[in-house]
Amino acid sequence: MILYIMCFFLFLVGIYGAITKRDLIKIILAIGIMGYSVNLFLVLLAYRSGALIPILVEGLNIPPNMMVDPIPQALVLTSIVIELGITALMAALAIRIYQKYDTFDITKIRRLQG
Amino acid sequence: MPVDIWLYFILGFMIIGSIASLEIKNILSSIITIGVVGLGLSLAFLFLGAPDLALVQFVFEILCVIILIRAFAKRSIEVRALRRDVPETIVAIIILLSIFVLSIFALADLPSFGKPIVRVAERYLANAGAETGSQNIVTSVILNYRIYDTLGEVTVLFTAILGSFTVLRKLGRKKRHAE
Incomplete structure (x- = not known):
């Protein structure tokens, strides 16, 4: 329970960075922090206390209820790889914006204001 | 510990x-x-x-x-x-702190740490060795039971990399037409 709350606090730190910072790089880092906390939360939900890693070993019969839940692990593996692509795409867009406007300050990027 | x-x-x-x-x-x-x-x-x-x-x-x-x-x-x-x-x-800090306080009530309803609800994975854990022949059950979930999910992941990754290349290339398409 306290672990879940700490994990959610990490997510809120990410949101705080994304909505109060004016620097594009800081916003990219904040989105990265949110991704970390979501991944960690899914794996925290799957943990079974005293359980082993879900790998079958020949000659050692581990009963199925003594292993960690493998499905969230598989899906988080997917999500981590996607996050790398997203980070690269955001970095590329930020570089282009810098070339066009000469700044990373989002209040000075005029044509993006809504 | x-x-x-x-x-x-x-x-x-x-x-x-x-x-x-x-x-x-x-x-x-x-x-x-x-x-x-x-x-x-x-x-x-x-x-x-x-x-x-x-x-x-x-x-x-x-x-x-x-x-x-x-x-x-x-x-x-x-x-x-x-x-x-x-x-x-x-x-921003006040709003986020109020969300944090509300979230404590929501998170209290989840199963406590270390005692998850495992239903689907029971079957995978029991049968994965015989059905897929893989020793690592995470691998057998990724590459056998949830293969469409992996296909979607590869598509998203490909699109993201394609997007970065398109954004970062030196010569735009418009310029080439003008020459």
């Missing part, structure tokens, strides 16, 4: 690290600090019984730090003294 204590330590470390990385002025230090937070996450995965995830997170973190430093370190040598709106920040 039980797993909980280690995780409290690592999570506190990650929270402090991420606040530091958002508040540091120098952008190079801030990127390196985010790398430290990601390596802490890799350690947490190791304690939670997910060695595959720990390895992938480690590689992801190194690549992420390299990409960000390569992209931004040179361009932001000038110290960024952006002025900040103090009232905006205070309002």
